[in-house]
Amino acid sequence: MRKLTDPRAVGLLSVWPADSNQPFECVAKTKETVTIPGTKYKVTVAEYLPHYSIDTETKKVFNQSDEPVNPAVRVILSDGKETVERWLWAKFLSSPHEQEKLPFRMRFTDFDLHDAKGGHVLAVASRTRAWVLLSGKAKRLERAVPGRAFPFADKEYSFTIEQIMDDAMIKTQWKNNSERLLRPAVVATVEQDGAGRQAVLELNQPFHLRMESGVLVLLYRRRPASSEAAR
Structure with a gap:
């Protein structure tokens, strides 16, 4: 935890090695190389940009400002034989444009406050x-x-802080506030690898559910009543 105070620390890097549901997490520090446990790979945070942007004419990446508007890191993965390089964004689970495929699923979590008022x-x-x-x-x-x-x-x-609990679980209970169809919704359970996750689907409102394989878009719709049913 004390690595968070390092002036080079810009966030957290999460890596999911093959056949692992639990990620390996470390403090993302620029110009530092970390060995991923259980693999032959090493990862280096080569560059950090608080406001990642692309020049529309030259197609080159540049930093538009010092504000954490679109935080991103450029990581380099190497196993001694093969080297892969790409950008990871704190606000996007996957690349908004085509990039070289990584051998692992990775995620960057930004916590660089810059000149934020909070202390x-x-x-x-x-x-x-x-x-x-x-x-x-x-x-x-x-x-x-x-x-x-x-x-x-x-x-x-x-x-x-009122209380600190180990191994706590958060349970959400949904309540219907009215019998009128103001905001009809259904509570759906999405199962993956034996684990279930709840999603509240409002009528005609797409719901983006983050999965290990990517983002799943769910939509709840209703068929219009037939003419016979209307009579």
């Missing part, structure tokens, strides 16, 4: 204690202590 980031990793990352000129970590108040940017308000 605290709650950081929690699997099988570790919760921490609070204090941003600013000198990044530092403090343990997340229940009952302690952490001020917001305007100093007039603060947030407090």
Whole structure:
């Protein structure tokens, strides 16, 4: 967790090796090479752009501003024989334009605050204690202590951690607020590899569900009533 305070840290890199449902995660630091456990591959974060853009004329990638509008990293994967290079975007699960295929599924999560007004980031990793990352000129970590108040940017308000639980589960219960067909919807369960995920499908509203293989678009529609049924 203390690697989050490194000035080169720009986010988290998640890698799913073959036949693995649990990703290998590490702090994404520019110009650093990390070995992916259980594989022959090493990954390097070669470049970070907070505002990834493409010149429409030259087709070259450039950084449009220092604001984290479209954060992206250029990663290089190598097994000693073959090298693959491509961009990963924090706001896109897959490339918005054609790229070379990666041997693993990868994801970049951006947390570079730049000059954001907020001063605290709650950081929690699997099988570790919760921490609070204090941003600013000198990044530092403090343990997340229940009952302690952490001020917001305007100093007039603060947030407090009431409770920290290990292996907690969030359960969502849906409720019908009216019998009128104002916003009809159905709750669908999508199963993959024995695991089920719920999706609330509103009438004629596409729902984008992120799966391991990509994005699944679901749409709930109704057939118009027939003339005989109308009579």
